[in-house]
Amino acid sequence: EVQFVESGGGLVEPGGSLRLSCVGSEFSFTHAYMNWVRQAPGKGLEWVGRVKSKTGGGATEYAAPLKGRFTISRDDSKDTMYLHMNSLRTEDTAVYYCAADKGDCSSGTCTPVGMDVWGQGTTVTVSS
Amino acid sequence: DIVMTQSPDSLSVSLGERATINCKSSQSFNNNKNYLAWYQQKPGQPPKLLIYWASTRESGVPDRFTGSGSGTDFTLTISSLQPEDVAVYYCQQYYNSPYSFGQGTKLEIK
Numbered sequence: 001e002v003q004f005v006e007s008g009g010g011l012v013e014p015g016g017s018l019r020l021s022c023v024g025s026e027f028s029f030t031h032a033y034m035n036w037v038r039q040a041p042g043k044g045l046e047w048v049g050r051v052k053s054k055t056g057g058g059a060t061e062y063a064a065p066l067k068g069r070f071t072i073s074r075d076d077s078k079d080t081m082y083l084h085m086n087s088l089r090t091e092d093t094a095v096y097y098c099a100a101d102k103g104d105c106s107s108g109t110c111t112p113v114g115m116d117v118w119g120q121g122t123t124v125t126v127s128s
Numbered sequence: 129d130i131v132m133t134q135s136p137d138s139l140s141v142s143l144g145e146r147a148t149i150n151c152k153s154s155q156s157f158n159n160n161k162n163y164l165a166w167y168q169q170k171p172g173q174p175p176k177l178l179i180y181w182a183s184t185r186e187s188g189v190p191d192r193f194t195g196s197g198s199g200t201d202f203t204l205t206i207s208s209l210q211p212e213d214v215a216v217y218y219c220q221q222y223y224n225s226p227y228s229f230g231q232g233t234k235l236e237i238k
Contacts (some may be wrong), residue, residue, distance in 0.1 A: 035227075037175075044216075044218065044229060044230075044231050044232040045167075045169075045175060045218055045220075045229045045232070046229065047220075047226055047227045047228060047229060050225070050227070061225040061226070062226075063226045064129070064226065097174050097175075099174070099175075101222075102177065102180065102186075104180070104181070112222055113163075113165065113180040113181060113184075113222065114165030114167075114177050114180040114220065114222060115165075115167075115175070115177060116177045116186065118174035118175060118176075119174065120173075120174060121174060
């Protein structure tokens, strides 16, 4: 079964750091564009950022308010994506999901068309 | 940044009746393509992709779910509401980074 497992969440004080991991299994991780999406308690979904596949250039993109504090990386040899979070604030408290872009290749080139494989999420709580 | 706005915020529909959720983008997408996806999220679960390209149903999604629209206005329609459709529904644009979501529409049974 294709799945992602996130880990690394927990309780951290404001100003602290955490590194989240997302490990894929039964999944062609190498060619996937991978995302982080978060959801604050009782709130909606917020796109955090994305890392393209190495063949797609490997570039990262971020939600503007998070750029500079959050960094996404990947290690395809371990089928793993990371989210490094620094200078954490109380408003960063959320469930953090990793998700893979679905690629639509019907036109000959593959276009990301939304996220079709998701992990179960890991909870980050920023509090003193 | 593109802002996605859904309406209504919540919706109560009787079993077997039609449910309609709207999503409006603050700008239209170029290339004559509709870079719009719909997701369903049930309590305690991650989101599930339902629709992409505004109207293409993901594999395994029941055909009572239909996406439509173009330009800046999009709609998700559930033709005959079933108990398992109770969830929060989100639209998302994937045209430009940041790939923003709508605020969500909570669908309940009347």
